[in-house]
Every structure is written in structure tokens, then in C-alpha cells.
Amino acid sequence: MTRSHAAKRWLTGLSITVGTITMIGCGSGGEDGGGRTAGIEGTGIVSGFGSVYVDGIEFETQGAEILFNGEASPESRLRVGDVVTVTGVVQDDGTARARRIVFNRTLEGPIEQITMENGIGTLTALGQTVNFDADTAFVNTPVEDLAAGDLIAISGFVGTDGAVDASSIEQGPVFQPNTTRLDAEGTARSVTPSSFMVEGLTVNYGSAIVDESAGTLEDGAFVEVFGVRDADNGAPLVADTVNVLGQNRAEDGDRMFVEAQIRDFAGLDDFTAAGWRIDASDAERLDDTGIDPGLNVRVSVRGTERDGVVRADTLAVEPNPNVTFEATVTAVDSTESTLTILGSTFDVPADTRYPVSGERLDEQVDRTLRLASLEAGDPVRVWAYSDDDSLTTRRIERVEAQNDAIALGAIDRVDSDGSSVTLEVAGTTIRTADGDPTVYYDSNGAEIDATTFKTLAVRGARIEARGPENAGEINTARRVQVLN
Known part of the structure; x- marks a missing residue:
């Protein structure tokens, strides 16, 4: 099953937002490098490199001051997942350039x-x-x-x-x-x-x-x-x-982006995220998760600072991933921003994170992984958010090739046929066989028989399945464990 792609919210949202930044901010930052610029500032999470991606915005860093725990540092000190504050400009061609990136360890x-x-x-x-x-x-x-x-x-x-x-x-x-x-x-x-x-x-x-x-x-x-x-x-x-530490404060009229969990939620017109007061009462909602903004919900907002408050133009909820797949890439569509593995097609928004497995400060590693650099046959691990209509990636990591593919998530569909069970997780079909080769386990890791497994494998139960990848399926699973 291939799900629909209703969740193109971030790639679309970024282009809309950058356009808004340019229109509102034209001339507000003066001339810089031959193009009209608007100041931009905000707090977000590093999602990738090549240049530095923060909350899905690509910042060129040439000439930028980068402070790592108060010390001037090269960009290589930053890691995917680091929370940073960025000050810079967005030019009229939509590109962003960082003037200052500050990382302070929590x-x-x-x-x-x-x-x-x-x-x-x-x-x-x-x-x-x-x-x-x-x-x-x-x-x-x-x-x-x-x-x-x-x-x-x-x-x-x-x-x-x-x-x-x-x-x-x-x-x-x-x-x-x-x-x-x-x-x-x-x-x-x-x-x-x-x-x-x-x-x-x-x-x-x-x-x-x-x-x-x-x-x-x-x-x-x-x-x-x-x-x-x-x-x-x-x-x-x-x-x-x-x-x-003082409260975050931008120049009045600066474009703002904030990616963090909501604090002090009094309503869409008054909440805090990453220390910024935010009014999102008139914001366009870019996601389709169905999750209401509220206390401890992670959001990304973009807007303009006015009198110490970020007046948001756009808001999107960023749910935690609830699906993990590990397999080889079947197809990549950079134009549509989609990735297909194990028969399921994922939307890949601009703020998808690309961590480097085993990354250490003293290693020289390729940190430029992005969707466009992936090809069919590449082994990857994907963390995603799944709802009834779509699959949206939160993280993509390149991994070593393995004999078995892995699918972890909630059961969407289960069919029993004699001694075998066919499951579906986030659009991926998982076929099992009683005894050989499939072995079943309960949530404590104890081996169970097929009959007991069938009583536990109900719609909504979370499982992890491992087995060979055949024709976009896990067929036939070697190991299936019920996680809850």
C-alpha cells in the first residue's frame, strides 16, 4: 500500500515562508551582497549540513561567527540535534546567510x-x-x-x-x-x-x-x-x-523562526517556546497531524517580532516519530520530496534531520547527506510519523547494509490464514510463517507460539519485525516481537 502525500507541509511551508520573509522584509535590512535582505533570527534544531540547516532553513555559513559554549569554533563542532540560535539575513532570492550561530550546552x-x-x-x-x-x-x-x-x-x-x-x-x-x-x-x-x-x-x-x-x-x-x-x-x-541569561530579544520587525516545545500555553494567542513569547492566533496551519497545539507539544512557527512578541504567520506541529524502518531505498523523487522503502512512500520535509551514525568530534565524516544525495539501493534507517493518510520523515540515517530489513510501528491491518499471519505496518506488508522461519516474542522478549501471537497482534499494537526484503515486503519474517 502506498499512502497519499498530504504531508508536504514543510517543503511547501518553507517556500511560502521564505517568500513572505522577502516580501515583508524587502529593504528592511539594507543592501547586502547585491540583493535586498531581511533580518532573520530564531532558535531551532540543527537538521543537517553542507551548509547548516536549522528548522529546515538552509544557512550559508561563510564568514559567520560560530560560538560553541562561548568559544569561537568551526562549523564541524555542531551536531545534528543541537539547539542553536541563529542571526542572519534572507536575501531576495530566498537564500539565507548566517551572521552568527550560537550553541550553548544545556x-x-x-x-x-x-x-x-x-x-x-x-x-x-x-x-x-x-x-x-x-x-x-x-x-x-x-x-x-x-x-x-x-x-x-x-x-x-x-x-x-x-x-x-x-x-x-x-x-x-x-x-x-x-x-x-x-x-x-x-x-x-x-x-x-x-x-x-x-x-x-x-x-x-x-x-x-x-x-x-x-x-x-x-x-x-x-x-x-x-x-x-x-x-x-x-x-x-x-x-x-x-x-x-536574558530573554531572547530580536530587533522589532525581524523575521523569526522558533522550533521548540510549547511552554506556558494560555492559548494560540499567548504561549512560550524556546523563551520567545508567541501569538499564533492568525497563523496558517501547515501540518495535517490533527494534533492541537498545547503544553509540551513541539511546534515550528515563523513570523515577525513586534514589541517583544513573535507574531506568527505559520505554525506546524512536529510530532515525535512513531515508525522506524531500516531497509534499502527503492526510489527517490527529489522533485516531489519523497522516499520509497519497503513498499511505502514517505514525504521528506525540509526539516528532516540527517544524523551521522557513530559521529565523534575527532572523525572526518561526510555530513552532507540530504534527500538528493540518496539513490536506489542505499541502506537507510528512517524515523517517521505515521497517521491515517501519510508518512512523514523526521530523521534519515545512512547505515551499513544488513541481511534483514526492519519495520517497527503500530499494526494497521492483520490477516490470519492457517498457521501464517500477514501484517501491515505504515503501508508495509509483513508476512510470517508458523515455526520456520518466523519466531514470535512477547513484550518481555519471551518466545511465544503463533496462536498466542495472534491474540496479541491486534490493530494498534506495536510490533518490530525483521526479515528479508522481497518485492517491497518483509517476506518471510524471521522474528516478530509485540512491543506493547
Whole structure:
């Protein structure tokens, strides 16, 4: 089954938005490089390279200042999944050019505890709760390999409840107590002349350098702290630097883009995302997910800054992926922005992320993967959002070729014929056989017989199937596991 392609929202949305930027902003930024320009600023997640793609917008970086944790750095320090703030211009031909890209790590510290199921879960580090899910990029270590004591660096957003929603997690070197410099950000509470709290972390700052140029260190201030601590969980951080972070503020009339989870949701005319106040009451809705904007829902908005508020022209909900496929590419259509694998055709929007598997800072890797560089026969892993009408990619990763294809997602259709079962997941057909070669497992990983599997394999149940790829199907599956 090939699904319809109602979800071309981002490629279309980008061209509409860039056009709007140009029309509204013509002349507002003056002449730059021979074309009329409009200022553009915003916060988003790095989705790819070649140049730097942030929230689906391609920014040329030649001559741009790139700051990585406050230090001037090359573009190669950035990773897919990093949250960055970009200041630049959009020219009248629709191209964007970054003047400044700033990355500030949200948290760096040792894992105190971690729980997960199917790659989704929470961990605590430096007293802060960190949520990770299928949309989190794990830069150099699979999530299953992370354990208490591991030093990790996290990029993401701190919510009003103090929890961090991780967009990328990177494993660091071995944690050295009282030596490894750690980093955390959040809201300061119980401020005294020598200490304060950031969630469950006590910060002793009596001998620290305190930068209050953007605000005063007081209860409710959003701060970033650097320092060291000993090995005991719950030990205070002895800070050497405390930076009070001001609210995001663009020039009045600048074009804005914001990609983040919604906070402080009072309605479409008043909510916060990535620290920006947003009014999306008149925004054109670009997605067709059927998900209402609300607290903790990830959105992407584009608009204009007026009197400290982003007046959104467009809004789209960005749901977490609920389908994962690994197989070889059957077809690529760069004009229609579609990718076909395992008999299913995916819409590939402009903000699709292209992480590099196993990427490390000291590796020279090709980071220019985009839809146009894929060809039939390339092995890929695709994370996507599936609804009744369409499949929309969230991430595409090039992988090593495997003997078996993989399909993970909710069952759309199930048919039993004697000892065999035919399943459909996100448009892909999965054929099984009782005994040989298919082996069935329950959600605990225990082997079960075909009869028991048939009682569990109902429409809506999530499964993972592995087996040879034949004619756009998994036929015949070697392994099928019910996940819930």
C-alpha cells in the first residue's frame, strides 16, 4: 500500500515562508551582497549540513561567527540535534546567510540514574530530570549503552517544570570528580549570597565570577553555571562561573523562526517556546497531524517580532516519530520530496534531520547527506510519523547494509490464514510463517507460539519485525516481537 502525500507541509511551508520573509522584509535590512535582505533570527534544531540547516532553513555559513559554549569554533563542532540560535539575513532570492550561530550546552554531567523502555525514558544528571525519546539524536553512543556514571553532554530545552527535553545526547570522557568541568542551566531558586538551587542541584558560587549583564541573580532568574563537584550523587556544584541569561530579544520587525516545545500555553494567542513569547492566533496551519497545539507539544512557527512578541504567520506541529524502518531505498523523487522503502512512500520535509551514525568530534565524516544525495539501493534507517493518510520523515540515517530489513510501528491491518499471519505496518506488508522461519516474542522478549501471537497482534499494537526484503515486503519474517 502506498499512502497519499498530504504531508508536504514543510517543503511547501518553507517556500511560502521564505517568500513572505522577502516580501515583508524587502529593504528592511539594507543592501547586502547585491540583493535586498531581511533580518532573520530564531532558535531551532540543527537538521543537517553542507551548509547548516536549522528548522529546515538552509544557512550559508561563510564568514559567520560560530560560538560553541562561548568559544569561537568551526562549523564541524555542531551536531545534528543541537539547539542553536541563529542571526542572519534572507536575501531576495530566498537564500539565507548566517551572521552568527550560537550553541550553548544545556547540561553536562554524570548520569545518576536512567530508566528506559524501547529507547524512550528519563535520566537524572546534576539533579535535573532529562527526558529523551524517539526524536532525540544520540551522537556517538546508542541509548541502550548509556549507564549510571557516564558523563553526558545534552542539548535541549528546559521546561517550566525544570526538566530538560533532550534533542541531542553525546557521551563524554570519563568523569573525574572535582576535575571535570560541568555545566547546567535552569531557574535559580533559594538564592543566598553564597548558594542557590537549580532543580535538585545545589550551587555554591561564593568564589565564582557572576555575569549579571543580562539580568540580576535572584529567585526566578534563568542561569547557566559552570564548575566541579565530587563523585557523590547530590553533592553541590562548586561554581567558577555563573551567567544570568536574558530573554531572547530580536530587533522589532525581524523575521523569526522558533522550533521548540510549547511552554506556558494560555492559548494560540499567548504561549512560550524556546523563551520567545508567541501569538499564533492568525497563523496558517501547515501540518495535517490533527494534533492541537498545547503544553509540551513541539511546534515550528515563523513570523515577525513586534514589541517583544513573535507574531506568527505559520505554525506546524512536529510530532515525535512513531515508525522506524531500516531497509534499502527503492526510489527517490527529489522533485516531489519523497522516499520509497519497503513498499511505502514517505514525504521528506525540509526539516528532516540527517544524523551521522557513530559521529565523534575527532572523525572526518561526510555530513552532507540530504534527500538528493540518496539513490536506489542505499541502506537507510528512517524515523517517521505515521497517521491515517501519510508518512512523514523526521530523521534519515545512512547505515551499513544488513541481511534483514526492519519495520517497527503500530499494526494497521492483520490477516490470519492457517498457521501464517500477514501484517501491515505504515503501508508495509509483513508476512510470517508458523515455526520456520518466523519466531514470535512477547513484550518481555519471551518466545511465544503463533496462536498466542495472534491474540496479541491486534490493530494498534506495536510490533518490530525483521526479515528479508522481497518485492517491497518483509517476506518471510524471521522474528516478530509485540512491543506493547
